[in-house]
Each structure stands twice: as C-alpha cells, then as structure tokens.
Amino acid sequence: MDTSILIQTFLAVFVLADAIGNIPVVLALTKGMMPEDRNRIIDKASIVAIAVLLLFAFGGRYILSYLEISMASLRVAGGLLLLLIALQMLRGELDTPITEEGRDVAITPLALPLLAGPGTLTTVMLFMSKTQNPHLEVVLGIVGAMFTSWLILRLANQIDKFIGVEGAVIVTQLLGFLLAALAVEIGTTGIKELFLR
Numbered sequence: 384m385d386t387s388i389l390i391q392t393f394l395a396v397f398v399l400a401d402a403i404g405n406i407p408v409v410l411a412l413t414k415g416m417m418p419e420d421r422n423r424i425i426d427k428a429s430i431v432a433i434a435v436l437l438l439f440a441f442g443g444r445y446i447l448s449y450l451e452i453s454m455a456s457l458r459v460a461g462g463l464l465l466l467l468i469a470l471q472m473l474r475g476e477l478d479t480p481i482t483e484e485g486r487d488v489a490i491t492p493l494a495l496p497l498l499a500g501p502g503t504l505t506t507v508m509l510f511m512s513k514t515q516n517p518h519l520e521v522v523l524g525i526v527g528a529m530f531t532s533w534l535i536l537r538l539a540n541q542i543d544k545f546i547g548v549e550g551a552v553i554v555t556q557l558l559g560f561l562l563a564a565l566a567v568e569i570g571t572t573g574i575k576e577l578f579l580r
Contacts, residue, residue, distance in 0.1 A: 385520050392510050392524025396436070399503040402532035408497060408562065409539045410546075411472055411555040412488045418540040424489045429533040431494035436525045439499075440507040441518075454505050455576035461496035462570025468492050469566055472559030498532065501569070 413421045439446070447453070510521045 388510060389520040389524045389527075392507070392521050393528045395506045395510070396503055396525055396528035397531055399500065399506060400432070400498045400528060400532045402498075402535040405493070405497050406536060406539050406542055407555075407558045409493065409536055410543050411558060412468075412493065413539075414555070418543075421540060421543075422537065424493065425533065425536045425539070427487075427489035428493035428498060429529055429536070431490055432498035432532075433526060433529045435495060435499045436503065436507050436529070437522065439504045440511045440521055440525065443504060443508045444512075453577070454501055455573040457501040457504070458573030458576070459570050460573075461501050462566045462568075462573060464492060464496060465562055465566035465569065469559045469563035472555050472562065475555075496569075498529070501573075 409421070409425065413424055416424070447457075507521060507525060510524070511518065
C-alpha cells in the first residue's frame with residue numbers, strides 16, 4: 384500500500400470538504416430542527432458525499448465524457464446552486480427547516496456541492512489516475528476524510544446551543560454573504576475555463 388497517496392487523498396478531500404467552515408451552513412439550513420433530525424441530515428449528507436466521491440473516483444471520467452460535461456460546467460452549475468441558497472439565507476427565507484418545504488438539504492447543498500464539490504470530484508479523479516493501482520489508498524483516503532468531516536459536523540448541535548437564537552441569525556446573514564461570494568468565485572472559475580481555454 385502506498386501510504387503517501389492515502390495521506391494525500393485524505394488531506395485533499397478533508398480540506399476541500401471544509402467541514403469546519405460548513406458548520407454554520409448546516410446550522411442555517413437546519414434552523415428549527417431538533418438535534419436528532421439535524422444529525423440524521425448530517426448522516427445522510429456524509430453517506431451521499433462518500434457515494435458520489437467513490438462513483439466519480441472510479442467512473443467520473445467516463446460519466447462526464449459520455450454526457451459531454453466538462454468540469455468547468457460542473458463548477459458553473461455548483462456556483463449557481465450555492466448562489467440560490469445564499470440568496471435565501473440573506474433574505475431570511477431559511478427560518479423554517481427546509482425539509483418541511485419538501486426539499487432535502489442533505490443531498491443539496493450539503494452533500495453536493497459543499498462536501499463533494501467540483502474541486503473534490505476533480506481531485507479524487509486525479510488521484511485515481513495518478514499511479515497504476517492506487518484504488519485502495521484513494522478509497523481509504525476518501526472514507527477517512529469523510530468520516531472525520533462527519534465527526535466535525537456532528538458538533539453543530541453543541542455550537543447551536545452555544546450561539547443561541549440571535550447568534551444564529553447573525554451567523555446566517557454573515558454566512559449567506561460569504562457563501563454568495565464563494566458561489567460567484569466557483570462560477571466565474573468555471574466560466575473562465577469554458578471561454579478562455
């Protein structure tokens with residue numbers, strides 16, 4: 384086993400998933416939920432993210448090439464999705480749990496594109512093609528990074544109790560602004576790749 388690929392995959396996926404930075408997003412998107420319901424959302428998002436990352440690690444190149452989709456297009460789509468969520472946060476439209484509105488935040492935006500975004504998907508595909516047979520190392524790196532991210536996101540309940548209702552409103556507004564900026568950055572990167580390549 385090549386431990387260097389395992390460590391590189393773990394670090395890359397963990398950093399790109401940015402579980403610590405996503406805690407306020409989890410709090411904003413699950414506002415009003417009971418801790419058990421929030422934990423279920425986090426569990427589901429982590430499982431979906433692992434499944435998507437493994438799918439792209441083994442078959443991402445074939446899927447994208449079959450559908451004639453570029454990574455740049457994925458970035459633009461991911462940026463637009465995040466921008467829509469950010470606008471809802473800034474308008475104060477996330478005051479009630481989104482699951483009550485018939486939407487599942489575990490899949491979008493938590494699993495996709497926050498935990499398993501275009502950057503993470505690209506990274507796992509690159510690591511999978513880096514050497515002759517890095518499959519086990521990449522898989523273990525992905526699972527290890529997502530497990531660590533899951534543990535960190537589970538701290539969201541403790542943070543929610545600590546900051547209180549007013550703190551949650553402030554965090555939601557601030558993060559909505561930052562998320563909008565991140566969405567624009569992701570989207571413009573994709574647009575540059577589409578038109579300047």
